[in-house]
Amino acid sequence: MPRFLLHRLLQGLVSIVGASIVIFLIARLSGDPILILLPNDASPQLIAETKRNLGLDLPLWHQYLIFAWNALGGDFGRSYRWQMPALQLILDRLPATIELAICGLVFSVAIAVPVGVLSAVRPGGWTDRFGRVFAMLGQAMPAFWVGLLLILFFAVELNWLPAFGYGGVSHIIMPAIALGWYPVAAQTRIVRSAMRDVLDSDHIRLSRALGTPEHWIVWKYALRNAAVPLLTMLGVYFAAMLGGAFVVETIFAWPGVGRTVVEAVFSRDFPVVQAGVLFTSILFVLSNLLVDLAYGIVDPRIRADR
Amino acid sequence: MLEADAITKHYRTSRGTVRAVEGVSFSLPKRGTLALVGESGCGKTTIAKMVLLLERPSGGAIRFEGQDIATMPRLALKAYRRRVQAVFQDPYASLNPRLRVGRIIAEPILAHERPGRAALDKRIAEVLDIVGLPAAAARLYPHEFSGGQRQRIAIARALAPRPELMVLDEPVSALDVSIRAQVLNLLQDIQDEYGLTYLIIAHDLALVQHFSSSVAVIYLGRVAEAGPTGPVFADPRHPYTQALLAAVPLPDPDHVLSEAAAAGEIASALHPPSGCAFHPRCPHAFAACPASVPPPHAVADGHIAACHLLQETHA
Amino acid sequence: MLLQVEQLRTYLHLRRGVLRAVDGVSLHVAEAETLGLVGESGSGKTMTGLSLLRLLPRGAGRIEGGSIRLDGQDLTALTEADMARDIRGRRIAMIMQDPMTSLNPVFSIGDQVAAPLRYHDIASGAVLRSQVIDVLKRVRIPSPEQRLGDYPHQFSGGQRQRIVAAMAIGCTPRLLIADEPTTALDVTIQVQIISLLKRIQQDAGLGIVLITHDLGVAASLCHRIAVMYAGQIVETAPVRAIYKAPAHPYTQALLAAIPRLHATERRLTAIPGQPPSLIDPPEGCRFAARCPHRMDRCAEPPPVVDLGNGHSAACWKLAA
């Protein structure tokens, strides 16, 4: 187990470093922050001096090494725009984004599992049809549309939920739905097909042959087996939600990393972009690691393989 | 013609080293049929894969006409690939579902020579005829055939480049009884007609006895007993061979099966027992068995068995 | 009679047509008797076994006619809920072919062996645990107390098949359907499972329907044998009669086609051709096309000829 974990961590580290290089390079292709930073009539000397101060005059690989070395020490540089440590800017926003991503994921799983299971058990049934239409809507409507419709209906019309902001449970319901609706379709599909495969399997047939009640077969025996492929995807979905949250964050005025990074890109605030993306990569690696660990809980065979 | 000299194959996995094959030697004369017999996981398929160059031995050498196939010059290797062909167990997995039968059969030919279109078609028709299929079969896809017919196609494909050695990996175990007899007969006919040499991998002892001229019984990567089929089956000297033979249920209600011959189950190649790997299951095990690996012992001409009991009695 | 099946017909409604998997099968099993259902793949023997439990492929499989009586009670008349509660696992149990896949990989074996006992309300709590240990002991799992929490992958193939057997006999069923219980096992393990089944039968007086394609296994385990071909039973006889005096040409051909240990003949007698499609089977004798004794009358359905001593076969040659 520890050896396996170590291996995964090392691989994750490679990914994180790779991601940081990629982001570092493309970010620098996207334009020069100096002109955004400096006053309109900045002299060429001032421009040169500022470049030197920010280290932007060095060759790219050198800049990257400096960045990487400092990052190892927890220093991701200062935001050009916010004039504060980029790390702090990102870390302050991170909890809200993680909370949103987790709730979005919980929403999608909470819909996908029952719908997927029931539509595998009774294809063409009520849940199957309704569930698929529901899932399809999430897949065909961009999050900003979903978000606005939710606000118009649940906040403005019904006044059940607050229209915006970060706070208690009631605040997170609509953002979580707006974020979590999109992957419902894909997750339902996974659960449904995994359930169909499991329900076709020998051990389920044996359970039936031994008189196991159907609800027991479906919700206890088969679901746990079907959870494995869903789990595999959850790590990837979690990362996608972290990264894709900016639309929802904007719509619901949610104080998260997504918006911060988007604005940082617009203002070529490289340290913030780098720190933001790096932390999302780290979360991606960590969430995949968690998924790997969760496998072991759900599937004892995998436990043994390590 | 084919000789294995103390070949070993170890796989390194996260849980440790799997000793799939541990120093197996055998030799296969031209036109002979050698059967590798053993229970699942004993390493017989790995040996076949090494002969087919699908795996590289970790140690030892496989020699074809005296030449080590691992160090063969390019040209000889190319020839080797033509001269050695294979038929695998599953007739459903061994034919590419996207290719027509004619193309499937043509492939091994085209890998080695460039006959003209007409010559190629003729060769295809020929081999199809040998396996008892009409020439028209070349235009169809594999899924249009039954299991037995597919295995015939697989045989035709293997025959197409005119090989000299055929590796048959459980060639009939996926087939029904009535079809099995057809395919076995076909394989024998082909051998007789074209003077082929067979290396057959099987777990069905009755089939092996029926089909092969010599046999090597493998247990956990080592040869337990080997020799000409008749003497080995008539007078098995290794307790494992004895147990195997005793365990075969015969289509005879008067035959009584003996459960006692081999207790327990085959150990894992990951943690093989010390000394003679069979000792935990052996009814005759004694002190020497866990202590050291028994060397092969010649009990008769060409008949060897690796058992400490034989050492004791003959010492 | 423990089990009495009359003229059972089970069809599969597939996209490409109606497949007559079981087409007029009659058989019976007495207490403490093992009936071997022997045939090649696609002969309908597994579908027959599943029909007894009424566990047919959903949406496609249907029992079209005939009766299945267990201790005189017609199972075809029962509701699905009754089948699940009173019959499956409780009175008829089943073992499947592949011990590697017939256990749920993500639940401990203690959990799985206990499950039938629990939902058939046979035991719970500490009693349940002791019963589980007891039944695992009966199938000779060493030190079951320590292994209840282990998962299927921690057991070898033979042990897994023993655990499956433990699940099947936990509720002391009257009839056990064993579908190729040894096919996926190595010979040395196969012997162990065969003797286990024998012992279970002796202990519990259980009727067994053994579904197999292996004439060797059938010979070593069965009291009577029914040979199936293309959805129908072509010959039924006590085990001795089948092997010593096979009456039906198919049975004869089958016995001739298998290589035998210690036999010396170089060539096997192959059966030419292939079994017919069950979607559109021939009118008369279904073996006729491959039969060496074929005659004109074979175009009509053959009569079941009673040869005495419980031996019967469906063949025109015998009727003549």
Added chain:
Amino acid sequence: MSHWRASLLAALLASGAVGAVAQTPKPATGNLTIAFAAEATMLDPAKSAAGVDQYFFGQIYEQLVRPDPSLKKVNWLAESWSVQDDGGKPVIDVVLRKGVKFHTGDTMTAEDFAFAYNRLRDNKVSRWSHLQASVESFEIVDPYHFRIHFKQGDGSYVADNLQLWAMSKAYFDKVGDEEFGKTPIGTGPWKFVSRTIKEDLKLEAFDDYWNPTQRPTVKNLTVKIIPEDLTRVAAFKTGAVDWIDAVPPALVEEFKKMPGVTVASYVSPNNMYIAMDAIDENVPMHDVRVRQAAAHAVDVDAIIKGVLFGQGVRYAEVGPGELGYDPDLKPYPYDPKKARALLTEAGFPRGFDIPCYNLTSPREPYQKEMGEAVFAYLTAVGIRCKVQGQEYGAWITFGRRDRPGHIDGFYSNMWGHGLPGDAGTAWAGHVHTYVPGAGWGITSVHSDPELDALIEQLKATMDTQQRDALIRKIARIKRDRVAGGLTTYRPVVTFAWRDNVTFIAWPTPGFWRNLQQIGLKQ
């Protein structure tokens, strides 16, 4: 006072909000939550990067001179000030108001302005150092009296409200640079309480505010940041906030009809225009007739009505209410026939293809659609636009001449930062010929010696009257020659508040969101 400004004031009076001004203030009580669309980055006037920052730190910091709600300039932290002459070099002499206290309790003195001056002109700290470029030295006469000595005349300095924010030297010395930016301390009506980036800014009414007649009557103010228009509207409708800025133009009519809601619209001195390349001889707009054709081709009024729902005010070079506004100077009338004729005259009877760059992450409502509409009108007369979008980061550097590459067509642009001064600074940037390193024409794609001379003269003129005349003169030439781009409109910003709120809009320099007088109805 112009008609326009009079009508605005009338509207304000009619809204009933002004009535509270003269009464003796009661201590501030209660809580109020409001929402802004945009968010500040820095709360430090020296480090602030964008005009939007002033919405926030403008509540906390104050300047020497400021416009009142009727846009009249009044002395604020300065008791009095005057421009004097010191041997040919101008000097601004300032006498400070006494008794003004910082939120820390320290009294504001000339020392603080000296500190502010030094900080603002330090180009390592300040983004606004160029505004202090013509200052030679800062002289403290006594604690309430200082003089700013100039190298040469700097009209913008006066026009832009003397450019100095009152920053506490004592506080800076105590807490240092980092904290100074994080926890701002000023003299303004609101004390900083806390700020959560991307979420809100919490303020508390400053009890010791020097101007008790013009201070908030609510104790605690929370400014929420809600960037998405409809969400902000929803927040208002659901009662989560009682005041919002930037009501989306499409919804202004709906808001006006809402019972219990007051709506007020103000012109933002952001001046939108369509810049065009006129220096490259190969580009058709080098020819004044083509530029005039473009000016005739666009029906700005129709766009304002249709695209902006009327939430824009058309202007010709200088907007109403600004210094140098000339009511007789009219924008080009929409006349596509004349536009085509001019094109033909200029040698483009079949028109031409030209790249057009549009800002796609808008800074003003419907700015993107506005650009699309303008380009569609241009295309209709034969100036066939190949539209290319630009996100903000690219757009902000796009027009700069020190950027590699050059501008070869039309692009949507605007000016207005640092206002309300007057047009001088902006024109120096985008009308005057580009002079590398000298600060002239930094975003200019135009070159006209006559205009250059006039703009330079304007820069040096500190007298308001003279500036007024000069600006009128330049504006007329600029209009006739369509120099430095085609002027279009100034956006209107609309605020809405519930009737339990009292509010008088004060312009934060240029942007109207000063919460000087906001409160709850008793």
Added chain:
Amino acid sequence: MALSIPVSEPIARRRLPAWLRGAPWLAFLVLTIVLVCAVGGEDILPDDPNGLNLADAFRPPFWAAKGSAAHLLGTDNMGRDILSRILAGSQISAIVCAYAILFSGCIGALAGMAAGYFGGIVDAVLMRLIEIQQSIPSIALALILAAAMEPGLTTVIVVIVLTYWAWYARIIRGEVMTLKGRDYVNFARVAGVGTPTILVRHLLPNIFNTLIILATLQVGQVILFEASLSFLGLGIQQPDISWGLMLADARQYITSAWWLITMPGIAIMLTCRSANILGDWLRDRLDPRLRQL
């Protein structure tokens, strides 16, 4: 004998060729219409999709009060005919989908085949690349790339390709690893067939189904991805029209003129749903193992 009949095979009733039974005709129809519109060019547009007519802005669809038969689906904020814009948008959306899917599919398939077939160091490197790609939030990558390049059609396609190739590669890699163990591939190796031949003859045809299915699933994702980019102003740019752009622009009028967002929304929904239904159907038909995607 193991029971090999899938539980879900429905009862046969109709008399169509077997492979066409249960085919999603409606989905076919919708996609055909979209394709016809996409290739129809300007000829099929009832009106100029960029024809500004401010006087005629915000006209509701024909069935509503004030609607007009001249603009069946109404007009937008600048008086442009929504039907024409949707039809014109189908062209851009189809181009984006086609190129994005083609390139991400090809790159992903090549990478996946290389990783799966050669294994070892090639696999390790490609797997890390895939993981790197997946660990960078796709929208951040898209954003930075779009900022680095000029926003517009090409950028959108490049961004989508960079985002999705890893998805293909990962799945194809898994496929190839399974296929590689197949006996027919082993046999080809035994027979001395060259690696290129094995890749082209034995692997490519067998992953083709997977590629087709993945492609149908990607249609909806591409359209929505482009909408997200448009939300930020980085998607398709005027005067090109895409459905995502229409949607993003129309959100400001969601309360005042519902049809602006609803009409392109319905077009997206129908197309996505049809592509997915088609993909599901193909998957069930071609390759039941892929149901998990």
